[in-house]
Amino acid sequence: MxxxxxxxxxxxxxxxxxxxxxxxxxxxxxxxxxxxxxxxxxxxxxxxxxxGEAAPKQEEKTTFDVILEEIPADKKVAVYKVVRSIANIAVNQVKDFTATLPKTLKEGVSKEEAETAKQQLQEAGAKVKVA
Structure with a gap:
């Protein structure tokens, strides 16, 4: 045997x-x-x-990026105001800044800050994701 x-x-x-x-x-x-x-x-x-060692466990993500994906034509003004405050840029720079989408507005921020920015942008009418 x-x-x-x-x-x-x-x-x-x-x-x-x-x-x-x-x-x-x-x-x-x-x-x-x-x-x-x-x-x-x-x-x-x-x-x-x-x-002889187990695979390391995946660490929980602690920093996030806020990515602006789309701005509806009828919501541009409202979204531009929020983008201006989040990105801390001048009024005349917002249009150029958002000319090509998707665009990262905030990088490496806390989950709370990312969620707050996402909520503000969505309320203004933008399509946003946090990654």
């Missing part, structure tokens, strides 16, 4: 509690998560075997 067949036969004799402990130990040893799909587990296994 091959090693794989021997292991399978031994696994068949495990109690539910023992099987649960085995899964936990495999997750700990190889840095994998048994709750992920089989395809993802297979992809993680070679990386875990090489370094």
């Amino acid at each position: 091959s090693n794989v067949n021997e292991i399978i036969e031994k696994l068949k004799t495990l109690t539910l509690l023992e099987a649960s402990e085995l899964v936990s130990k495999i997750e700990e040893t190889f840095g994998v998560d048994a709750s992920v799909s089989a395809g993802a587990a297979v992809m993680m296994a070679p990386a875990a075997a090489g370094g």
Whole structure:
């Protein structure tokens, strides 16, 4: 009998509690998560075997950009006023500033500041996104 067949036969004799402990130990040893799909587990296994460390968790984003995507023709004046205050530019610069869209109005700002700017622009009629 091959090693794989021997292991399978031994696994068949495990109690539910023992099987649960085995899964936990495999997750700990190889840095994998048994709750992920089989395809993802297979992809993680070679990386875990090489370094022995689990993949780093994705950090939560702390800075955001406010991007002006579209200004409806009938809302230009209202949107220009808000753009002027957000971008802190002169009245005569607003039209040139918004001539090509999408345009980033604010870069690297807090979530609260980005949401406030987005809300002001949307209330004026602009199409905006925070990225």
